[in-house]
Amino acid sequence: MEEFKHISVLLNETIELLDIKPDGIYVDGTAGGAGHSREIAKRLDPENGRLYALDRDPEAVKVAGERLAGLPAQVIHADFADMRAALKNVGVEKVQGVLLDLGVSSYQLDTARRGFSYHADAPLDMRMSSEGMSAKDLVNTWSYEDLRRILYDYGEEKFAPAIAKAIVAAREIKPIETTGELAELVKSSVPQRVRREKNPCKKTFQAVRIAVNDEMGQLDRALDEAFELLAPGGRLAIITFHSLEDRMVKRRFAEFCKGCTCPPEFPQCVCGKTPRAKAVTRKPVTAAEEELEHNNRSRSAKLRVVEKIK
């Protein structure tokens, strides 16, 4: 296995806003290279505190296990959308904090054989878990409409129709097998001026990756799972990397904080539901200048935190 390199984003801010209690139980749903996990586990009392670090990627699970050795932590191979079941398996029903640092790690992106990158030619894979439908399956079987939809929705790619059309035409001649082949199809579908400005593949590769890993579905479920898992006073911290994710987190956090689910046109509340959380961050926390200078990935990072009341 290649060296696992990943610089954690918003590390100090996340640790501070999680307000870690040494005797608490914490969940890091996205262990990755264990950057955040280590900082959480180091603050826990070895007798009474404990961190459960989850990841769906077996390679991350292995590395996180090594990096957390000797700390009050346990690594679990699981999807964060199933965190309650994973925690129940180890006898935990309530926790004091949950962290999700979404998306893929730099290790996953930079390891060519994982098939995430348009910078290297490799089998088109993109599965974080190395199981289930791959990017190759997706581009060779999804309909034109579905391809166009994910390119628009998950990539905000304005040339979605042209790219989807090129994919469908190419696979009629032979299956699309590699990242290089997909990258060439994207390049040949966008106007020359776009090709000159910057790499035109970024949006398509992001869209396919989000679809392959059902990232929006996982986040949707994880928001409820994590909130249910929290004990009153517990905190949920989420770092997002694109507007779709951030919008989902912002809306759900607003619902937790508002409580009432009556339609806005009702003159007064009839549901009687009261706030279940309070906002710890009013606006999303973004990376400071110093972090932006040494970690490009931090550019799009947004951290939001809520605290459960009941």
Ligand SMILES: C[S@@+](CC[C@H](N)C(=O)[O-])C[C@H]1O[C@@H](n2cnc3c(N)ncnc32)[C@H](O)[C@@H]1O
């Ligand atoms: C941005 S990295 C986390 C990096 C980590 N915070 C660190 O400091 O090293 C995201 C990690 O979350 C994992 N991941 C993404 N979606 C997941 C999901 N639905 N369930 C479990 N793990 C997931 C990925 O495999 C990846 O290792």
